[in-house]
Every structure is written in structure tokens, then in C-alpha cells.
Amino acid sequence: MRLDNMLLAEGVSGPEKGGGSAAAAAAAAASGGAGADNSAEHSDYRAKLSQIRQIYHTELEKYEQACNEFTTHVMNLLREQSRTRPISPKEIERMVSIIHRKFSSIQMQLKQSTCEAVMILRSRFLDARRKRRNFNKQATEILNEYFYSHLSNPYPSEEAKEELAKKCQITVSQVSNWFGNKRIRYKKNIGKFQEEANMYAARTAVNAANVSAQGSQANSPSTPNSAGSAGSFNMSNSGDLFMSVQSLNGDSYQGAQVGANVQSQVDTLRHVISQTGGYNDGLTANQMYSPQGINANGGWQDATTPSSVTSPTEGPGSVHSDTSN
DNA sequence: GTAGATGATTGTAC
DNA sequence: GTACAATCATCTAC
Numbered sequence A: 001m002r003l004d005n006m007l008l009a010e011g012v013s014g015p016e017k018g019g020g021s022a023a024a025a026a027a028a029a030a031s032g033g034a035g036a037d038n039s040a041e042h043s044d045y046r047a048k049l050s051q052i053r054q055i056y057h058t059e060l061e062k063y064e065q066a067c068n069e070f071t072t073h074v075m076n077l078l079r080e081q082s083r084t085r086p087i088s089p090k091e092i093e094r095m096v097s098i099i100h101r102k103f104s105s106i107q108m109q110l111k112q113s114t115c116e117a118v119m120i121l122r123s124r125f126l127d128a129r130r131k132r133r134n135f136n137k138q139a140t141e142i143l144n145e146y147f148y149s150h151l152s153n154p155y156p157s158e159e160a161k162e163e164l165a166k167k168c169q170i171t172v173s174q175v176s177n178w179f180g181n182k183r184i185r186y187k188k189n190i191g192k193f194q195e196e197a198n199m200y201a202a203r204t205a206v207n208a209a210n211v212s213a214q215g216s217q218a219n220s221p222s223t224p225n226s227a228g229s230a231g232s233f234n235m236s237n238s239g240d241l242f243m244s245v246q247s248l249n250g251d252s253y254q255g256a257q258v259g260a261n262v263q264s265q266v267d268t269l270r271h272v273i274s275q276t277g278g279y280n281d282g283l284t285a286n287q288m289y290s291p292q293g294i295n296a297n298g299g300w301q302d303a304t305t306p307s308s309v310t311s312p313t314e315g316p317g318s319v320h321s322d323t324s325n
Numbered sequence B: 001g002t003a004g005a006t007g008a009t010t011g012t013a014c
Numbered sequence C: 001g002t003a004c005a006a007t008c009a010t011c012t013a014c
Helices: A002-009 A021-030 A038-081 A089-126 A137-149 A158-168 A172-188 A190-217 A238-249 A262-276
Strands: none
Touching: A002 A089, A038 A089, A137 A158, A137 A172, A137 A190, A158 A172, A172 A190
16 A cells, blocks of 8 residues: 555556656655756656656566456356366355465565655655766855855855855855865864965955055045955955965964954065065965864854954964974 | 765754 | 765766
8 A cells, every 4th residue: 555655656556647747746846945946857868767667567468368368267167167076156156266375476566666666766766966077166266265265164154155155156056065075174173274274365365455555546445355356256354365375474472462454464465475575485375274263172263352353372363383194 | 987076965052 | 955975977178
């Protein structure tokens, strides 16, 4: 009975109304419905389901036919036997019921294997891991840019997630997944990500410097951050930018400047640029970047908490050369 | 073909 | 509900 219900629900048995399109639609909805190729997979699912349906019905028909034929055959045999010995109607009934039971158990096996086939098809269609696609390069860059520019507290707000999702053309939950994976993998292997962190820190810094240069050229000090610049993220968290600057500079952070005017940070940065002659030359990776943001417990420090910004020796951007691996 | 990278899922803790 | 950690399934570079 359960098998019947399931086959009915999957659109394999029962009246044919689109060959299980409801199940396919439900599966499509459950899979997140992401992407243009979804409809293609949807039709693929339907095609395979209808194939299963067809096989099921063909086999079912065959069994029914065989059952009827066999029943007729046995009935004829019994009729012939009735000439030589008396056969009661009850005996005939019993024989017929035995035959039907046998064929019904065969039918049950058919239903079972059909259910299995549907389950396999469904799991293949539903399991998003099976159709995982890497994000495009630009999306990864945007996400990395945000991550490394908020390294002290890489927990984007809902609004930030939505904005990132829009920019990367992915869903908010994909952004959440990405940050979840990134935080864990970064924490597990800081050394491996150091180069990447350096790159993004430098890029962020250069962006900030460019904005600063543009700002001073335009003589508009009222536009201190990089908001609106094409392709770059709004660096609203000035504390993080400052930490990047501190990492670049190699100096320990003094005082409670976090949250201060970004323009002053950019000035510091420009000073650093002029002193070093560029980010990639003459600076080791350790000078460029430190595993900021992760506290002794392996958790992330909140950039807004005073402990993370007031300590000159342990604050973000001041911990250097922790490159045991 | 294989190793490493990566996006997604699952179970657990808070 | 969110984050973390482990794991899975797939992609990609070699």
C-alpha cells in the first residue's frame, strides 16, 4: 500500500498528467531553483521519470497478461481433470487465488524496484552537491575582497550579504555558505591563505589610495571613502582598512583611531606607499599581513570591541610574523 | 587518473 | 537562527 501511494505521488502509477511534473516541480523548488539550466534539468528529470513510468506500466501489463493466461491455462487443466475426478468450485477458487497471490508478489517486486529507481533519480536531481558549479572569478574576487577587508570580523550583515549576493549574482544563502567555508578554511590554514590575504590587502589599500588621489584632485574632502567606485566594495568599515594599513606599515597600532576619518588613513597609506616603493617590492609576506582577527581561542575578534583595537601589541594589525607553518 | 580546491549539506552547540 | 566542523560530491589543474 505504501509503495502504491509513493508511486502515485511520484506520478508513476495512476492517471498520466504530465508524467510526474508536480514531483519534478517540487524537486526543482527544493533544489533551490538556481540557474538557467534548471529548466533543462527539469525536463531531463521528467523524461527519465516518464521512462520509468513507461517501463513500469509495460511490465505491469505483461504480468497481468501472464497472470490471466496462466489462470486460464490452469482452469483448462482443471476442467480436463474434472472428467476423471470430481473437482469442487472451492478447489478451483483456491487455485486461482494461489496464482493471483504469486503474481501479486511479483508485482510487488516490480513496484519496489520502480520505487528504488524513482528514489535514485530523485536523489540525483535533488542533491545540489551533484550539480555544484564554481562561482565565476569576479564573484570570488568580490567575496574575497570583502572577506579580507573585514578580516577582523568577517561576518557580513544581512544587508551586506544581500549586496554581495546581488554583486556576485548568487543567492544570499550561497554568500552565507561561502563565508562559512571561508572562515573555517582560513582559520584551519592561515599560512596557506597568507598570500591571498596579502594580495587583497594590497588591492584594498591601492583602491583606497586611488580614491584618495581622486578625492584630493577633485578637492572634495566630503567624499572620503570608495563608495561608488566601479567594481570595488564600499569600505564602510574604516577600522578594517586601518588595520590593513597598519599591517602594511609594520607599526603597532596606537590609540583609538578605529572609526576615525578614512582620509587620514589613506594619508598614512600613501606615506607607506612612498616609503616602500610599492606593495610587492621589498616587503615580506609577514610584513604585509598578519593573521589578524583570530583570538587565542581560535575565534574571531570583533573589530568593534575595544580589546581588539586598543592593545598596541595584540590588537589587529599589530600581530606580526606568526607564521609557524 | 589523481590531488587539491570548492560549494553544499548535515549534525551539533549556543 | 546562526556559526562551526566534518563530510560529501563535484570541479579543475596537472
